Amino acid sequence: xxxxxxxxxxxxxxxxxxxxxxxxxxxxxxxxxxxxxxxxxxxxxxxxxxxxxxxxxxxxxxxxxxxxxxxxxxxxxxxxxxxxxxxxxxxxxxx
Amino acid sequence: xxxxxxxxxxxxxxxxxxxxxxxxxxxxxxxxxxxxxxxxxxxxxxxxxxxxxxxxxxxxxxxxxxxxxxxxxxxxxxxxxxxxxxxxxxxxxxxxxxxxxxxxxxxxxxxxxxxxxxxxxxxxxxxxxxxxxxxxxxxxxxxxxxxxxxxxxxxxxxxxxxxxxxxxxxxxxxxxxxxxxxxxxxxxxxxxxxxxxxxxxxxxxxxxxxxxxxxxxxxxxxxxxxxxxxxxxxxxxxxxxxxxxxxxxxxxxxxxxxxxx
Numbered sequence: 246x247x248x249x250x251x252x253x254x255x256x257x258x259x260x261x262x263x264x265x266x267x268x269x270x271x272x273x274x275x276x277x278x279x280x281x282x283x284x285x286x287x288x289x290x291x292x293x294x295x296x297x298x299x300x301x302x303x304x305x306x307x308x309x310x311x312x313x314x315x316x317x318x319x320x321x322x323x324x325x326x327x328x329x330x331x332x333x334x335x336x337x338x339x340x
Numbered sequence: 341x342x343x344x345x346x347x348x349x350x351x352x353x354x355x356x357x358x359x360x361x362x363x364x365x366x367x368x369x370x371x372x373x374x375x376x377x378x379x380x381x382x383x384x385x386x387x388x389x390x391x392x393x394x395x396x397x398x399x400x401x402x403x404x405x406x407x408x409x410x411x412x413x414x415x416x417x418x419x420x421x422x423x424x425x426x427x428x429x430x431x432x433x434x435x436x437x438x439x440x441x442x443x444x445x446x447x448x449x450x451x452x453x454x455x456x457x458x459x460x461x462x463x464x465x466x467x468x469x470x471x472x473x474x475x476x477x478x479x480x481x482x483x484x485x486x487x488x489x490x491x492x493x494x495x496x497x498x499x500x501x502x503x504x505x506x507x508x509x510x511x512x513x514x515x516x517x518x519x520x521x522x523x524x525x526x527x528x529x530x531x532x533x534x535x536x537x538x539x540x541x542x543x544x545x546x547x548x549x550x551x552x553x554x555x556x557x558x559x560x561x562x563x564x565x566x567x568x569x570x571x572x573x574x575x576x577x578x579x580x581x582x583x584x585x586x587x588x589x590x591x592x593x594x595x596x597x598x599x600x601x
Binding site: 251272273274275276278279282283285286287290 | 383392492
């Protein structure tokens with residue numbers, strides 16, 4: 246069987262309740278059922294997860310690295326978007 | 341162990357040890373076989389999946405050997421029981437020691453063994469022997485995944501390409517003579533069943549068929565009747581495959597007796 250017949254899946258693991266699923270890698274698998282099992286075997290061997298999502302890699306639309314500057318550069322000069330200009334009263338503690 | 345004798349008064353330590361060793365040897369030998377795939381699997385995902393299952397099996401074997409050593413009361417620890425017995429002293433079923441063959445053969449063998457063990461572990465969760473009930477509760481979750489994983493592969497290979505179908509059918513043919521031995525009943529199994537420690541294997545066939553049947557149907561596979569089954573593993577009579585396996589399995593303890601790391 247040629248490699249091209251086994252699709253690639255992106256794996257997202259949620260480590261604990263209340264946290265979001267986080268991308269952790271990818272697996273090859275023939276279909277979604279096998280992809281979930283492969284993800285379980287590859288990425289949760291040390292108790293990393295309580296929930297797994299798998300998504301066909303082909304279903305992901307990614308931004309073009311060529312457009313990096315126009316996408317992300319404009320935000321760099323807008324420091325006022327960070328809420329760093331406030332004095333936080335001591336009673337509030339760590340935010 | 342005191343707990344065992346107080347909860348299961350009608351069985352001798354010798355009989356319980358014999359029963360534990362059969363179960364433990366099944367798991368050690370099959371676990372070793374699966375581990376042989378490490379680094380050789382057809383894809384990375386399976387290169388992790390098979391050793392994962394192997395580690396489950398070897399972990400179960402350890403719990404059983406430790407308990408067997410205590411019940412036996414001769415001061416043997418798990419390593420001595422697992423690694424320095426002679427071939428004829430191993431009482432695993434013959435299916436566990438069969439060579440891996442191809443991936444289809446390995447997956448079908450795993451599926452059969454898991455389909456045999458799941459009802460056994462499930463019944464042992466309410467064993468009169470508390471120690472075994474504890475081991476069973478942990479193992480039952482592990483074996484459920486083995487059934488799922490191996491079963492999905494049986495379906496996909498059986499109902500896959502021309503070549504995968506041919507290989508899975510060949511595996512069904514090759515393993516057919518080793519299925520009946522799993523369900524054999526003798527004085528040991530009857531005594532253990534009588535004491536409420538574990539069900540007699542002969543009663544587990546319907547549960548096995550109920551697991552295997554739907555998977556075969558989905559895979560488009562047909563059950564192969566075999567004119568005669570292979571037997572003898574429980575009495576220590578093995579095929580030549582086991583000798584080679586033990587040579588590798590025992591190498592370290594034979595070369596460096598008592599070594600630990």
